[in-house]
Amino acid sequence: MIAFRNCAVLVIIASICSFLYGIFHIHVEVEPNACRMTYMFGQPQFARVRFDANKQFPNYGLYYYYEGVRQPVDPHKMRMTGAPVIFVPGNAGSYKQARSLASVALRKARDNPESGIHLDYYTIDYDEELSALYGGYMYHQRSFLKHCIHTILSLYKQPSPIVLIGHSMGGKLAQSVLTDAQIGHYINSIISISTPLDQPVLNLDAHLSQFYAETHELLSRTRTATHPTSTTNVCQSLHQKSPSEQRIANQELSASLDNVLLISTGGGNRDLLVHAGLTTSQFNDLHAMTSAIPRVSLSCDHLSAVWCLQFMQVINRFLFSIAQRRDDSTIIFNSNKQRNMHAALSHFVKQRTRQQSMFSFQTHSNWHEERRMVINKFFANGLKSHYHELIGIQRPERYKKLAIEALNVESDENWLFGCESHKDNETELNYCDKATPLTHLVQRLTNGDNAPRSVALLDLHNLRKTYRQWTHVMVRLPAVSQRTGYNLDIYDPKERILDIRMPRWYAYGRRTIVNETLQGTLHYRLRISELVEPYQSLRIVIEPLQCLQPNYRITAKLCVPWAAGFDRYQTLTSPDQKPGLYINVPTMMPRHYNTTLNPVTLDLYLDPICRYRISYEYSYADALSRLVLEFYGWFPAHLVCVLLIVLRKQLDKFQPAGSFKSLKPYVGYLQYTSLYIVTGCRLLKKLILNLKVLPTPEPLDYSINISIIIQCMAIGLSIVAALGVWLSLTLYGNAFHRLALRLTRLSTSGSNIMISIMTHLPITLGILTIAIALATCSGLALLLAFVFYFLMLSNAYKDYLEDYLWQKAANLLETSDDSDAIENEATEDQQQQQQHDEQQQQQREQEQQPESEEEKECCVGLQNFPFHITLLLMLLVQLLLSVPTSLAWLRSRRHGIVLPDPCLLTSIVVLGSLSLLLQLRAPQKLRFYWMLSIILYFFAGIVLLYCQAAIYRLNYVIAGAFVMLAVHQSLARLILKMLH
Incomplete structure (x- = not known):
């Protein structure tokens, strides 16, 4: 048992060190920022578009972007002729973030006046609300977005389909408007930038979870979802070809809104806020990472994705490619989804070239033939005329693959062909009078800051089987003044x-x-x-x-x-x-x-x-850093699980059976049994899935190593948090008291009276805080309860904690004095040494005796202290979970908007139960603690099964734990009185 305990301690220490190591190396895979800044050619201007819904949304706004015009612009009085684009900002995003996209579009339209195509950019002001943390904003913002779409449509003589570009949570809002079929028919395309589409980064409240669930359910009716199967392999083709593209090609648009093109993009390893796996959706038509997008080829962090010039240019090139001009000179977006999808593939995935017919060549051109397997041919000074190289495809059977690369060849240049050769009677050289271009097999590989590499991988066996008349592959190098050439490698795969x-x-x-x-x-x-x-x-x-x-x-x-x-x-x-x-x-x-x-x-x-x-x-450094980035959201659930197990161990010490043993202030925290819950929940999950009786647990089928590391880190944090609270109560209790006086603006005498009342009649604490929660918000009431609870513990246990610390310090000093005495007497004779040994033996026997009366009295005074520390930490977790709601309430007060409080009910339950526990002077030596221990074990299992991703459910578990404690203390006392 001791060996197992030592191993468990080593696992906990190793896991904590691993997690901290991952935090310190979180940038191990992050590349430098290579984005170029987007600069405006004129002064950015935003003209407000007013409509009737402005009274309903006083803190929101819709703006039209323009540049360089000194006179104010009123979109209602203008003749709007461009294709409309709406930029939807995300979490804490500003409407001014649209200026990079809009400025690039204005410059592109000005540089190409002959085409007559231009875009009208609109942007939405959401007052920089924290929509990723509080889900109540999402419904409000979606309603405003619908009003904006109707308003923009009214600015045009003929309704024009709109393109939505959403950044961060704005992309989710843009996707959610498709749940309204009437609005969806006016949407041409939606481009999401670094958006968590199918699940939020942190699921902190029930409203956010409900918003995602409702959007998913309604989109399932209006869009056709795609899921990877056991045979899916997107690596078999040169470019991404999703099942959605296949349906478009076959005109199998079954759902009502499949005609809307959905494009999602991710920032890559630089985006530490929304990791890559969250940026795609099963309802998308196309997904691309910025590091793989042609002409971008770099990673963008979460904020630079809206101003990175390379990325802004690609988005606008795509929008211009799907825009077309009407007879009345107005611009609209093309409604042919198949055409738009091809344009999106060419801009976001692979630059496609048109399929061209055979090329004809002159017989007396510069022709050469190579028969070697490996060729590296360069022309340092360039070429004055086209250079033709023939490479035979008739090779030994095992050499099936041909890799070829052209150096410094333009992207639109046809340089690779397949042909049937003929022999020139005069020169006796082989040549091809006609050849078929193989440009569709050429890949444009990113090459850092250098020009992209043009590489083709050919299967010689398939070429010979498909084109039986072909004898050669031809490389045609254009006339250039710079270094050019090609590399050839024919090999056995x-x-x-x-x-x-x-x-x-x-x-x-x-x-x-x-x-x-x-x-x-x-x-x-x-x-x-x-x-x-x-x-x-x-x-x-x-x-x-x-x-x-x-x-x-x-x-x-x-x-x-x-x-x-x-x-x-x-x-x-x-x-x-x-x-x-x-x-x-x-x-x-x-x-x-x-x-x-x-x-x-x-x-x-x-x-x-x-x-x-x-x-x-x-790679341990990258694996641990990715573990931190991917799974830090599980940490609150594991911390609550640890606190529940600690609480169970503390309550176990109050069993009426057996002799009473004084409790140390840190009892329960130095434990490893909560690791059993991790492995037990894995087995319980399989049982639940097989029986199908209880609700389905969260589908988080990751390695158990992840859960163990996070659980161990939670154990370490619980110890540090308890120690921090302990030291704060002991050393800084008076300082916190003075700080509380300043914040609440109470006098010293008034605060003493209030603390005295709540100490002797704690039920008043519950009445006061519940009233505050109903009148304001749950976060403010929890903060007030936490402050008063902290001050009450400080007043109740400060003297005992000081005595305990002094007693421990005195014991350490005595031990130090004894060791010094042993060193000084080591040089005495044999008789003195024997006498000293006898004294030491007597001292050891005294030390093995029960603790002194002073220390025992001190510990008896602290017997309820660890229990209250754990309750205080659980109350702190509940307080932290309500912070987003509190911030939303503070912001809404400025505009008189009433927002729902998802933490209200659970907060009232916690506050009422806490005041009842304090009123009953809990815990006491009562019956049925074993039943309460089982319930706390059950709650700990629920946390790991249902609350790792859905963090907001922790509110209900914490509230349930407080209720069960209060019910146990009440019923156990009642039964005890009835028995007597």
């Missing part, structure tokens, strides 16, 4: 496609995949199995062994087969580059998915000027 398995977390050390690549190698593919959870992280190390030039570049492309739109590109130029190449998945692998058949793939496009060693290892 069995040598270049490597299967590795994700190492276990305990597998320490680096493993080598390729000891040394061949010179000229262009492509390797790593297939990684058992990489299934977001917190897992694999570090790939690519070391250059021998290079022909000092500078090299390697492009890595990561594809997750079950997560469409999460392709990630990274360029490596140094083995010590930061951040390194870390491989992880954005979302958990779906159930019943086969990672052996469809593994995560990593394509490495090497620089052929070097030879490399490729190895991999489990």
Whole structure:
């Protein structure tokens, strides 16, 4: 038992250190900000659009954006001719965040006057409300957004479909308006930027949870959802091709609002507020990460996503591509979703080129033929005319793959063809008079700050089977003045496609995949199995062994087969580059998915000027930092679970059976039994799912290691919190008392009277705080109750705590004096040493005797102290959970708006139960504590099964714990009186 306890303590310490290590290394995978700032060419101006609903929403506003005009603009008096776009800000977002998007659109329209296409940008002012923390805002904001859409439609002679662009929670608002079919028919497209679409980042109140649930249910009726299956593999094609695109191509628009194009985007590893896995939705048509979007190719943090110039240009290019001009010179967005989807794919996923017919070439052009397997051909000074290179596709059977890269070729240049060759009778050289372009097989790979790489991977076996008349693949290099050329690598795929398995977390050390690549190698593919959870992280190390030039570049492309739109590109130029190449998945692998058949793939496009060693290892730094980022929202639930177990252990000491033992002030906190709850809940969850009697637990099927680490961290925090409260009561009780006097503006005598009344008649505390909760908000009442409870404990236990501390300090000093005496007498003779040993033996026997009367009296005075510390911490958790509601109430007072208080009922229950417990002088030595222990165990299990993601449910569990304590103290006393 002692060995098990020691192991549990080591696990707790190791977990706490791991969690702290993850916090300190939270930026290990974050790349530098490479966004260029968007600058306005004129003074930004916002013209307010007024309508009747302004009285209903006094703190909201709708604005029209324009620049450079000194005279005020009234949209009602203007002839609005542009295609309307509405920017919807998110959590604490400003309507002025639209200026980057709108300014780029104005400049693009001014630079292309011949097209006549321009956009009208509108932006909404939500008074910078914290919509991600308080769900009551979402319903209010959605109603205002609907009014704005109707108002903007009224500004145009003919109703024009509108594009909504939402940032953060604004994207969720934009998606939610589709639940209204009348509004949805006026929406052309919705673009969400770094938006948690299907679930919130932190589910802090019931209104936010209800908003997401209602939106999901109604969208299920109006949109066709897509779910990955066991055979889904989005890595099999060169570009993302979702099931929604297939339905569009077949004109299978079954649901009523499938004609609305939904595009979601994520910021990547720089966005630490909304991680990548939350930014997609099952109702989307297309998803893209900014690091994979052509002409962006970088990661954006949560705020820079609305001003990053590269990203703003891509969004506006897409909007201009789907806009068209009417006969009356007004601009509208095209209503053909298939056309719009193709435009979105070309701008957000892969720049598509039009399928072109055969090209004809002159017979006497510059023709050459290569028969080698590996070619690195360069023209340092460029080319004066087109250069044609023929590469035969008739190779030995095992050489099935051909990787080819063109250097410094424009993106719209056709440089790769397939053809049937002929021999020139004069020169006896092979040539192609006609050739079919293979540009659709060319990938434009991001290359950091350099020009993108044009690479194609061809399957020679399929080419020979599909085009039986073809004999060659042709490379056509254009005439340029700069360095140009191409790299060719024909290889056996069995040598270049490597299967590795994700190492276990305990597998320490680096493993080598390729000891040394061949010179000229262009492509390797790593297939990684058992990489299934977001917190897992694999570090790939690519070391250059021998290079022909000092500078090299390697492009890595990561594809997750079950997560469409999460392709990630990274360029490596140094083995010590930061951040390194870390491989992880954005979302958990779906159930019943086969990672052996469809593994995560990593394509490495090497620089052929070097030879490399490729190895991999489990990245602890990145794994722990991702654990913190992905699962910090579970922490409140685990902390409440620990406090419930601590409370149970403290109440267990008040069993009437057995001799009474004085309680230490820290009793219950130095425990590890709450770890049993984690493993027990795993087994209980499976039982609940099989029996289907109780409500379905949260679908959080992550590794148990995550729960153990967070649970251990919660144990550590509970100890620190209890110690902090203990020291605050002992050392700073008077200081907090004076601070409370200043905040409440009470005199010293008045506060003493109030504390005396509430100490001797605590029921008045409940009456006062409940009245405050009903008149104002629950957070204010909980804060007042916490302050009074703290001051009451300080007055009641301050002297006992000081005596306990002095007693412990005196014991330490005595021990120190005894050790000094032993050292001084060590040099005496044998007789004195024997006499000293006898004295020491007597002293040890005295120390083993029960504690002194003073210490026992001190501890008896503190016997209820740990119980009240735990209640105070639970009250603090309840207070912190009500902070968003309190902030919403404070903001709403300025405009006279009444917002719902989701914490009101539970707060009233907690305040009433707490005042009753204090009135009964709980806890006492009563009966039926074992029943209360079982109930607290049950509550701890509920917390881990139902409250890790739905944090707001903790309010009900805490309220239930307070109620059960109050009921037990009341009924146990009543039964005791009846028995006597």
